[in-house]
Amino acid sequence: xxxxxxxxxxxxxxxxxxxxxxxxxxxxxxxxxxxxxxxxxxxxxxxxxxxxxxxxxxxxxxxxxxxxxxxxxxxxxxxxxxxxxxxxxxxxxxxxxxxxxxxxxxxxxxxxxxxxxxxxxxxxxxxxxxxxxx
Amino acid sequence: xxxxxxxxxxxxxxxxxxxxxxxxxxxxxxxxxxxxxxxxxxxxxxxxxxxxxxxxxxxxxxxxxxxxxxxxxxxxxxxxxxxxxxxxxxxxxxxxxxxxxxxxxxxxxxxxxxxxxxxxxxxxxxxxxxxxxxxxxxxxxxxxxxxxxxxxxxxxxxxxxxxxxxxxxxxxxxxxxxxxxxxxxxxxxxxxxxxxxxxxxxxxxxxxxxxxxxxxxxxxxxxxxxxxxxxxxxxxxx
Numbered sequence: 001x002x003x004x005x006x007x008x009x010x011x012x013x014x015x016x017x018x019x020x021x022x023x024x025x026x027x028x029x030x031x032x033x034x035x036x037x038x039x040x041x042x043x044x045x046x047x048x049x050x051x052x053x054x055x056x057x058x059x060x061x062x063x064x065x066x067x068x069x070x071x072x073x074x075x076x077x078x079x080x081x082x083x084x085x086x087x088x089x090x091x092x093x094x095x096x097x098x099x100x101x102x103x104x105x106x107x108x109x110x111x112x113x114x115x116x117x118x119x120x121x122x123x124x125x126x127x128x129x130x131x132x133x134x
Numbered sequence: 135x136x137x138x139x140x141x142x143x144x145x146x147x148x149x150x151x152x153x154x155x156x157x158x159x160x161x162x163x164x165x166x167x168x169x170x171x172x173x174x175x176x177x178x179x180x181x182x183x184x185x186x187x188x189x190x191x192x193x194x195x196x197x198x199x200x201x202x203x204x205x206x207x208x209x210x211x212x213x214x215x216x217x218x219x220x221x222x223x224x225x226x227x228x229x230x231x232x233x234x235x236x237x238x239x240x241x242x243x244x245x246x247x248x249x250x251x252x253x254x255x256x257x258x259x260x261x262x263x264x265x266x267x268x269x270x271x272x273x274x275x276x277x278x279x280x281x282x283x284x285x286x287x288x289x290x291x292x293x294x295x296x297x298x299x300x301x302x303x304x305x306x307x308x309x310x311x312x313x314x315x316x317x318x319x320x321x322x323x324x325x326x327x328x329x330x331x332x333x334x335x336x337x338x339x340x341x342x343x344x345x346x347x348x349x350x351x352x353x354x355x356x357x358x359x360x361x362x363x364x365x366x367x368x369x370x371x372x
Contacts, residue, residue: 023213026213026216026217027213027216029216029219030212030213030215030216033216044277044357044358045215045274045276045277045357046212047211047212047213047215047216047276048215048274048277048354048357050212050215050216051215051216051217051218051219051222051354052219052354054216054219055219055222055223055226057219058219058220058223059223059226065220065223068220069220069224071217072217072218072219072220072221073220073221075210075213075214075217076214076217076218076220076221076339076346077339078160078164079214079332079335079336079339080160080164080177080178080179080333080336080337080340081156081157081160081178081182081207082207082208082210082211082214082336083179083211083297083300083332083333083336084156084159084160084179084182084183084186084204084207085156085200085201085204085205085207085208086208086275086293086297087179087180087182087183087297087301088183088186088187088190088197088200088201088204089197089201089293089294089297090183090294090297090298091183091187091190091191091197092197093290093291093293093294094294100258100260100264102258103254103255103258103259103260104255104260104264104268104295105298106254106258107250107251107252107254107255107258107260107268108251108268108271108295108298108299108302109302110250110251110254111246111247111250111251111254111271111272111299112247112272112299112302112303112306112329112330113306113310114246114247114250115243115244115246115247115250115272115325115328115329116243116303116306116307116310116311116325116326116329116330117310117311117314117325118242118243118246118325119239119240119242119243119246119321119324119325119328119329119352120239120311120314120316120318120321120322120324120325120326121314121316121321122235122238122239122242122243123232123235123236123238123239123318123320123321123324123325124235124316124317124318124321125235126234126235126238126239127232127235127318127320127321130234130235
């Protein structure tokens with residue numbers, strides 16, 4: 001994308017420069033988040049704090065929020081891809097579960113079903129009860 | 135043939151090869167997902183991980199070598215988490231309006247996730263550090279590892295359980311929630327984010343933008359709540 005843009009109209013070149021500016025903004029907020037959690041010794045991961053700070057920044061500067069929106073959406077549209085490297089790491093660990101494997105598997109399976117069901121039913125039930133449906 | 139081996143030896147040590155392999159494996163997984171009519175059980179992460187695991191096993195490549203290439207993709211998890219602020223901002227007024235159902239669902243979903251996982255594992259005869267390692271499995275990986283460590287669990291085992299929980303949630307959410315008749319995208323997304331963190335959130339974004347934004351909040355809030363709840367609930371089992 002960057003290569004083709006370089007040969008196209010100046011408008012596209014400007015667009016690429018904007019993407020760089022947006023990515024830089026996102027990275028700066030992550031950096032601030034990491035620095036804060038580490039220096040304060042918090043358990044919250046840096047990126048999560050960075051997200052909260054960026055949200056506050058968006059609230060105070062709606063024009064910037066609107067400008068960054070497409071770049072952020074681009075990053076999030078293939079969020080699944082980003083979990084692949086960590087996922088591959090599982091394979092070497094599978095045998096470590098050994099004789100407890102079945103119990104662990106059942107625990108995760110039952111707990112995930114129950115947790116999604118309970119969370120969704122509580123949310124929609126209370127929203128309906130309060131008249132806050134969509 | 136000798137030359138080919140030489141080229142392979144060179145490439146196998148370079149980040150380029152495994153970075154490209156990761157992108158190809160994911161593209162194949164994504165193509166399969168789209169070809170299936172976006173069925174939940176055709177999960178792109180699961181397909182990509184399986185393909186890469188087979189390739190690594192066949193070429194006898196250690197995970198560390200693979201990760202040297204794949205780390206560029208892995209690195210983007212941080213910026214992507216920060217970028218979640220954008221859909222959150224876009225949905226801010228809806229989030230404010232649904233603050234009470236949201237907080238109730240957070241508490242209910244979080245307690246259910248920890249308590250039922252520990253309960254089933256305990257009933258299956260699992261004790262000690264393995265039991266403790268299960269407690270934070272619904273939380274996003276960096277927080278889960280910290281919780282596991284502070285409780286005396288095994289962080290590397292917790293990392294595995296976190297990824298497995300994420301994939302399970304991503305695969306089962308749509309059929310489960312359809313069967314339960316929950317049609318509110320806010321409720322569907324939020325519950326998935328609480329139960330199965332970032333991988334569930336990624337799945338929610340594939341289905342619906344609002345569901346994705348609410349999943350992102352669910353993931354963030356549950357990371358905070360589990361940090362408080364996990365030690366309390368674990369103490370019931372020890």
